[in-house]
Amino acid sequence: MKILVCLKQVIDYQVRVQVNPDATGVVTDGVKMSINPFDEIALEEALRLREAGKATEVVAVSIGNASVKTQLRTGLAMGADRALHILSETAIDPLTAARVLLKIVEHEAPGLVIMGKQAIDDDCNQTGQMLAALWDRPQATFASELLVDGQTARVTREVDAGLETIEVDLPAVVTTDLRLNTPRFVKLPDIMKAKRKPLDESPIDSYGIEAANAAQALNYAQPPERKKGVMVDSISELVEAMKQRGVL
Amino acid sequence: MSRLMIIAEHDGKQVSPNTAKCVTCASQMTDSIDVVVFSNGAKTVSTQAAALTGVSRVISVNASEFDHPLAAVLAPQVVALAGDYSHVLAPSSSFGKDLLPRVAALMGVTQISDLMSVEGDHRYTRPIYAGNVVLTVEANRDEPLIATVRVASFQAAGNDGSASIAQADPQPISGSHTRFVSLERGNSERPDLQSAARVISGGRGVGSAENFSIIYSLADRMNAAVGASRAAVDAGFVPNDMQVGQTGKIIAPDLYVAIGISGAIQHLTGIKDAGTIVAINKDPDAPIFEVADIGLVADLFTALPELEELV
Numbered sequence: 172m173k174i175l176v177c178l179k180q181v182i183d184y185q186v187r188v189q190v191n192p193d194a195t196g197v198v199t200d201g202v203k204m205s206i207n208p209f210d211e212i213a214l215e216e217a218l219r220l221r222e223a224g225k226a227t228e229v230v231a232v233s234i235g236n237a238s239v240k241t242q243l244r245t246g247l248a249m250g251a252d253r254a255l256h257i258l259s260e261t262a263i264d265p266l267t268a269a270r271v272l273l274k275i276v277e278h279e280a281p282g283l284v285i286m287g288k289q290a291i292d293d294d295c296n297q298t299g300q301m302l303a304a305l306w307d308r309p310q311a312t313f314a315s316e317l318l319v320d321g322q323t324a325r326v327t328r329e330v331d332a333g334l335e336t337i338e339v340d341l342p343a344v345v346t347t348d349l350r351l352n353t354p355r356f357v358k359l360p361d362i363m364k365a366k367r368k369p370l371d372e373s374p375i376d377s378y379g380i381e382a383a384n385a386a387q388a389l390n391y392a393q394p395p396e397r398k399k400g401v402m403v404d405s406i407s408e409l410v411e412a413m414k415q416r417g418v419l
Numbered sequence: 420m421s422r423l424m425i426i427a428e429h430d431g432k433q434v435s436p437n438t439a440k441c442v443t444c445a446s447q448m449t450d451s452i453d454v455v456v457f458s459n460g461a462k463t464v465s466t467q468a469a470a471l472t473g474v475s476r477v478i479s480v481n482a483s484e485f486d487h488p489l490a491a492v493l494a495p496q497v498v499a500l501a502g503d504y505s506h507v508l509a510p511s512s513s514f515g516k517d518l519l520p521r522v523a524a525l526m527g528v529t530q531i532s533d534l535m536s537v538e539g540d541h542r543y544t545r546p547i548y549a550g551n552v553v554l555t556v557e558a559n560r561d562e563p564l565i566a567t568v569r570v571a572s573f574q575a576a577g578n579d580g581s582a583s584i585a586q587a588d589p590q591p592i593s594g595s596h597t598r599f600v601s602l603e604r605g606n607s608e609r610p611d612l613q614s615a616a617r618v619i620s621g622g623r624g625v626g627s628a629e630n631f632s633i634i635y636s637l638a639d640r641m642n643a644a645v646g647a648s649r650a651a652v653d654a655g656f657v658p659n660d661m662q663v664g665q666t667g668k669i670i671a672p673d674l675y676v677a678i679g680i681s682g683a684i685q686h687l688t689g690i691k692d693a694g695t696i697v698a699i700n701k702d703p704d705a706p707i708f709e710v711a712d713i714g715l716v717a718d719l720f721t722a723l724p725e726l727e728e729l730v
């Protein structure tokens with residue numbers, strides 16, 4: 172079985188994101204970029220399935236400008252067998268991404284597609300579900316456990332009520348939650364080895380995709396910060412302060 | 420004319436407060452609000468939905484396959500009804516996040532996630548970058564608006580409505596490639612974390628699953644829900660459904676008490692709409708004190724029993 176893993180380049184999770192001066196986006200110049208952490212978990216899970224003999228090949232795909240090759244090389248260094256770079260100079264919305272990924276899926280015919288439940292930049296939490304819909308295949312979102320058994324997968328999902336387990340026929344789309352696994356560190360020799368692994372580039376226009384009619388971004392703003400309140404010295408003062416605020 | 424449909428979230432017995440919050444959001448968009456309840460004959464859910472202030476009509480669609488909300492099963496059903504509507508909303512809960520993008524893709528339209536305010540006709544705000552940036556968007560007027568609602572940003576609608584309840588037949592059921600197996604629920608004795616007026620949360624500083632009993636004890640005394648930081652969940656002190664933060668539940672209680680929680684950004688994202696934040700932590704430099712309305716540097720194992728005596 173082949174597994175397709177989707178990797179999105181995002182601003183590193185440790186960077187404190189700043190809105191640019193004209194409020195048309197966030198500052199990206201000189202800012203560290205990384206693989207979306209949830210996608211890194213997706214890749215780790217695919218690699219573990221290959222190592223367990225449940226999958227034979229792991230293919231990483233990313234849509235973005237020339238710089239996303241860095242993240243694809245990191246994915247290859249982690250252990251992906253090959254990578255696909257869909258070159259797009261402009262950022263695309265989740266529905267357009269899902270339409271492009273459907274083309275890839277139709278060509279690659281994977282048994283599983285794994286990606287993060289959301290990207291930590293736009294926080295949309297849509298692409299996996301949209302791909303599953305267009306592909307007319309099952310989706311198992313917010314996965315914290317993934318067991319592949321022949322033609323089905325049993326997936327435990329982190330839902331608001333607790334942990335839900337579903338069974339899906341393969342092929343299927345799985346989106347990852349934080350507790351699925353802890354991704355491995357990349358070792359230096361693997362970075363060298365990754366340079367020789369195949370990384371194929373194709374322009375997004377070559378897929379004949381109709382871009383979705385996404386909402387227009389009008390303004391980016393930093394939200395108002397909560398102000399620091401009072402520090403008290405004892406529980407009795409704490410209770411008094413709570414009473415004054417009318418919360419006790 | 421705009422007509423809006425809300426996909427009701429429920430557990431088969433009660434309509435979720437998340438649905439009541441969607442109604443409040445919807446009321447800022449239009450006067451014509453229908454709530455669709457997909458269930459296996461959950462009459463009380465439809466009755467409760469019909470009582471929500473502002474709802475025009477409840478549409479009840481029943482099938483045994485709707486016993487558990489599987490997106491693959493429900494999405495085609497939603498699409499079959501959505502043709503009559505200019506807006507389709509669902510809460511930005513694990514239910515709505517799972518279902519609505521599948522609906523949007525089947526309809527060939529984009530979705531706006533986590534809508535947090537209505538700024539005008541087709542103009543909304545939503546949080547991005549874990550809530551560190553607020554984005555204002557204008558949706559395309561030529562397509563139906565498909566959006567999930569950030570429930571922490573809206574009050575629940577009242578209960579003095581009296582909408583009619585219509586029955587609708589389900590479409591032929593599809594999605595048999597996806598099957599429900601089980602649901603392991605967390606503790607349901609206490610107030611619901613998502614909607615409670617008071618929440619007491621514990622973090623890594625609590626130290627162990629056993630030690631969490633002092634959090635539960637205080638919560639019961641104050642009739643509060645219990646939450647936890649991601650660190651406490653990852654350490655195995657408490658189950659995942661108690662996690663508060665960007666990747667857990669985003670909540671807006673009147674009172675939030677953070678015990679032994681340092682206050683990582685992703686946790687603060689989940690509580691920034693709380694009315695009053697109280698923090699108790701032994702580390703005076705913990706970031707939680709930068710956002711707390713009332714802070715106390717203290718050892719929680721001596722402070723909590725004392726607090727429990729006084730509240």
